Amino acid sequence: xxxxxxxxxxxxxxxxxxxxxxxxxxxxxxxxxxxxxxxxxxxxxxxxxxxxxxxxxxxxxxxxxxxxxxxxxxxxxxxxxxxxxxxxxxxxxxxxxxxxxxxxxxxxxxxxxxxxxxxxxxxxxxxxxxxxxxxxxxxxxxxxxxxxxxxxxxxxxxxxxxxxxxxxxxxxxxxxxxxxxxxxxxxxxxxxxxxxxxxxxxxxxxxxxxxxxxxxxxxxxxxxxxxxxxxxxxxxxxxxxxxxxxxxxxxxxxxxxxxxxxxxxxxxxxxxxxxxxxxxxxxxxxx
Amino acid sequence: xxxxxxxxxxxxxxxxxxxxxxxxxxxxxxxxxxxxxxxxxxxxxxxxxxxxxxxxxxxxxxxxxxxxxxxxxxxxxxxxxxxxxxxxxxxxxxxxxxxxxxxxxxxxxxxxxxxxxxxxxxxxxxxxxxxxxxxxxxxxxxxxxxxxxxxxxxxxxxxxxxxxxxxxxxxxxxxxxxxxxxxxxxxxxxxxxxxxxxxxxxxxxxxxxxxxxxxxxxxxxxxxxxxxxxxxxxxxxxxxxxxxxxxxxxxxxxxxxxxxxxxxxxx
Numbered sequence: 209x210x211x212x213x214x215x216x217x218x219x220x221x222x223x224x225x226x227x228x229x230x231x232x233x234x235x236x237x238x239x240x241x242x243x244x245x246x247x248x249x250x251x252x253x254x255x256x257x258x259x260x261x262x263x264x265x266x267x268x269x270x271x272x273x274x275x276x277x278x279x280x281x282x283x284x285x286x287x288x289x290x291x292x293x294x295x296x297x298x299x300x301x302x303x304x305x306x307x308x309x310x311x312x313x314x315x316x317x318x319x320x321x322x323x324x325x326x327x328x329x330x331x332x333x334x335x336x337x338x339x340x341x342x343x344x345x346x347x348x349x350x351x352x353x354x355x356x357x358x359x360x361x362x363x364x365x366x367x368x369x370x371x372x373x374x375x376x377x378x379x380x381x382x383x384x385x386x387x388x389x390x391x392x393x394x395x396x397x398x399x400x401x402x403x404x405x406x407x408x409x410x411x412x413x414x415x416x417x418x419x420x421x422x423x424x425x426x427x428x429x430x431x432x433x434x435x436x437x438x439x440x441x442x443x444x445x446x447x448x449x450x451x452x453x454x455x456x457x458x459x460x461x462x463x464x465x466x467x468x469x470x471x472x473x474x475x476x477x478x479x480x481x482x483x484x485x486x487x488x489x490x491x492x493x494x495x
Numbered sequence: 496x497x498x499x500x501x502x503x504x505x506x507x508x509x510x511x512x513x514x515x516x517x518x519x520x521x522x523x524x525x526x527x528x529x530x531x532x533x534x535x536x537x538x539x540x541x542x543x544x545x546x547x548x549x550x551x552x553x554x555x556x557x558x559x560x561x562x563x564x565x566x567x568x569x570x571x572x573x574x575x576x577x578x579x580x581x582x583x584x585x586x587x588x589x590x591x592x593x594x595x596x597x598x599x600x601x602x603x604x605x606x607x608x609x610x611x612x613x614x615x616x617x618x619x620x621x622x623x624x625x626x627x628x629x630x631x632x633x634x635x636x637x638x639x640x641x642x643x644x645x646x647x648x649x650x651x652x653x654x655x656x657x658x659x660x661x662x663x664x665x666x667x668x669x670x671x672x673x674x675x676x677x678x679x680x681x682x683x684x685x686x687x688x689x690x691x692x693x694x695x696x697x698x699x700x701x702x703x704x705x706x707x708x709x710x711x712x713x714x715x716x717x718x719x720x721x722x723x724x725x726x727x728x729x730x731x732x733x734x735x736x737x738x739x740x741x742x743x744x745x746x747x748x749x750x751x752x753x754x755x756x757x758x759x760x761x762x
Contacts (some may be wrong), residue, residue: 223716225722
């Protein structure tokens with residue numbers, strides 16, 4: 209990776225053309241695809257994404273064309289020289305394995321989305337056992353790095369992180385969105401068609417930083433911070449809490465596609481001002 | 496915030512044709528012609544709609560086509576809708592252009608009527624070609640005529656004006672006249688042909704695209720065009736000819752809610 213900023217899954221990630229633009233025009237170090245499943249999914253009806261005062265609320269519902277349809281997009285990205293992480297979603301362990309194996313040849317790493325808040329039923333990342341089994345099953349088949357994306361919607365995120373560590377995950381993405389709701393008081397109804405959604409943006413940062421910090425204290429694998437990174441200073445907070453890289457999503461809306469370039473240059477500014485040579489020197493410094 | 500959701504009442508409903516209704520909203524939106532609104536019907540869906548009225552109370556003009564538009568057509572004055580607007584990039588009227596051509600097919604005329612009004616207000620000479628399948632489905636001819644635009648009408652069945660497509664009238668017109676700029680909105684295959692005609696005469700042109708939108712604000716990526724990577728909801732929905740030329744999917748396919756390609760039927 210040319211820099212520690214990664215496009216978070218679900219943002220401008222529905223096609224090769226979009227991801228390529230974020231990589232080259234935006235300056236991301238890597239990009240994560242929309243979560244891919246076995247079959248095509250239309251996701252939820254609109255409204256799927258709405259801005260609220262506190263952040264961005266979404267319930268897209270894992271819409272994607274199915275991993276087989278997406279392989280040509282991945283090939284296109286490879287040919288274009290884009291560093292790409294394929295996000296993988298399954299309703300069962302075997303589905304996670306099928307999709308991960310199906311896309312592995314065309315991706316630099318796989319991110320297991322164990323934590324989408326917008327599908328029915330319990331999330332894999334809300335169970336230590338399921339998280340362990342999913343990671344272990346995929347790890348046993350793949351040579352490329354496997355990331356696990358965790359949810360903050362748990363009482364004890366450290367236990368889930370430990371379970372993933374035990375299953376030999378290569379990195380943890382901390383975290384997915386917080387489950388939330390917006391009701392319009394004049395329509396007198398929840399705005400999202402799915403009623404609830406995942407809340408992202410600045411409001412997520414203190415929650416995710418806390419999660420990174422707690423995990424970094426207990427777990428000895430790489431962490432990618434995710435949630436409300438808008439500026440280099442936000443990224444630095446994650447580094448200090450123990451993350452080695454950050455993912456950026458919602459900030460694309462407010463700072464533009466080139467938010468990655470902006471964040472990188474702001475990280476450099478911080479390091480220079482504080483007298484550090486590299487990001488490595490500040491990782492986990494606050495612990 | 497980019498565009499806060501406003502829940503507002505429907506102020507007035509105008510039956511334009513058998514299948515087209517205009518909904519005047521109880522809110523004013525400072526917008527450019529060609530910009531759009533995400534229109535939410537609680538418990539139904541939320542869809543992008545071109546703003547067809549931007550002076551005074553804002554309005555949208557809707558063709559009854561699918562489930563959403565059918566439900567919207569059932570709405571009464573006083574019913575509520577959620578609006579996020581104005582979104583996207585509107586048409587660009589350039590100072591140096593004195594004489595413009597507007598080409599609209601079917602419901603594609605909706606964002607072009609406020610464009611014609613604004614162009615005339617800016618002192619431009621406006622010629623419009625308005626097409627529909629049949630006479631009773633022609634939209635906004637009166638609005639173009641009212642501001643003094645020179646109007647040519649086409650219908651597929653010949654019940655009014657020239658029998659044929661807007662592009663047939665455009666071909667004939669461009670043989671005897673030229674324009675400084677051309678603005679096109681209608682079925683995508685029509686826009687492809689109209690762009691070709693304008694390009695052959697070296698007339699700078701803008702088209703307005705329709706794609707499946709989710710967020711409407713440029714974050715989700717559902718409407719990103721292949722080839723160029725433009726977001727239709729953000730960099731568009733209007734594009735210049737030199738921009739759309741880079742979009743390999745233009746005139747070929749669009750992506751549905753799942754992101755699966757759906758190919759256009761060629762006429």
